[in-house]
Amino acid sequence: MKYIHSANNPQVKQWKKLLTKKERDKTGTFLVEGFHLVEEAILSGRIEEIVVSENTGLPPSWDYGDIPVTLVTSDIIQSLSDTETPQGVIAICRQPEFNTDQFNGNKYLLIDAVQDPGNLGTMIRTADAAGVDAIIIGDGSVDIYNPKVLRSAQGSHFHLPIMRGKLNDWISKLKKESIPVYGTALEDAKEYTDIETTGKFALIVGNEGSGVRKSILSETTDNLYIPIYGKSESLNVAIATGILLYYLRN
16 A cells, blocks of 8 residues: 655646546546545446545445555645545546447436536436436536536436537437437426326436527427426526426336
8 A cells, every 4th residue: 555645746746636627538537535435436446546544444345456545644635625524535536438329228318508516416416316327418517527516416427327418419319219308498398297208308407597508499309397386486407307307207
């Protein structure tokens, strides 16, 4: 087991770079922190290295085999952490690559320019719980591997395919496969309970302020809305996603 005590160590400097999207994209790796996320990473087989504070012990139940473990000072862990009180364990993980031609799922979530990390992470976690086969993240959305997105998703990154893509291309692809594509909109839309569900669907949800772009809404099978019964102007996008996913999957 290696021990690193200096924050100037080249390895530590490289890990710190992974707190930026640019470096994550360049290297195809990302950081997760905390016992739960690191354990999920181990189970997924996508982990490259475990970094643990000298004041923290790894759970004896973890089967991390020949994954390298590096011991560091608590100050180094703090410098790599996105939380105020780090749990003392971090993992470096590989971003997966997917061949979209091999997808044969029936349930998809497409996300158009959602910018709040907490929202995106919650939507990923909800889609995982609802049994969605894949998530497609369109242009303008926050990075999939942003630390706050990872924390909000609670390990769901390791459970289902999540990939960046052009939503218009995916709409065409899914419609050719006879999968109905539902946008979300307030105008020229049907109440979501008015459609008959078949268990096959692609749901598109959009930006917190402006919703799904009109250029995308014009290509859908139907557009849906959730009625508001109180005085609120709208539902949070992550809450709306949960309601619609659970309805459409029936």
